[in-house]
Amino acid sequence: MKDIPVHQLEKRGSIGMEIWRYQAGEIQNDTLDEEIMKAHRDDHYIFFIVEAGDTALMIDFNEIKFSPHTLYYILPGQVHHGLSDERAAGWFMAVDTMLIPPDYRKVFEGQLALQKPYLLDDGQMKQCMGLLDLLLQRFLEHEKSTFNVSIVHSLLQSFIGIAAGCYAEINDIDVRVSRPVELSRMFKQLLVDNYVAIKSPSVYAGMLNVSERYLNEVLKKATGFSVSYWILNEIMLEAKRLLYYSECNVKEVAHALGYDDHAYFSRLFKKAEGITPLTFRVTYRK
Structure with a gap:
């Protein structure tokens, strides 16, 4: 069966990151450009800033449009692909998760x-451009000096800190967060790591040492949806990824998601999405 491709950063470099700048309509690297345009996952973070022009990506079945001065990031595991061969001018950076505090x-x-694009103001844009210019210069020279890798990583930390600060601001996130907000984050991480094996809200609540009722209250306040909703959402998202981007049949998709009874999985999918898994595949592959 054909799986969704996973791009591995270690195959493209040895210092845990890469960075490049591109101009509107310019293809930096024919092979890389072709890979980016096809649906894939990454085992690392992607950050980019659009300097000029407009572009769009499909990320987990959501079309995200970007305008000038837009900052964005893609998480490891999110399936994405380009929607146009003509890219805007801007910056692209791949970063190993271990380099992100x-x-x-x-x-x-x-x-x-799904995270939203962040529009940088003129001051933020100027700061980012100066930092990225220096980071790119040092990245290209990292083999020339014993200390250059450390310098590259220090500059990278500065940029990631700016990006995190932007997203903390728009999402009203304080890294010294309240217990409810921290609990929501902890649940999200547990869910991403365990949704195939664990589908019970009460089990997640137990893992977090809270009652199921309290966890539901916290999530509804933070997101508007219950624990059960987010569990099913994660399952259906991965199901749609596999149905659209891989050649797995419905039985294989069901088993990959932890369901021994593929008929039950099909009924669950239809109830959640309004169509059967096969209809979804046919409809979205047109």
């Missing part, structure tokens, strides 16, 4: 809904 990861990974 825990407090910053809390901001990036703490949202249950």
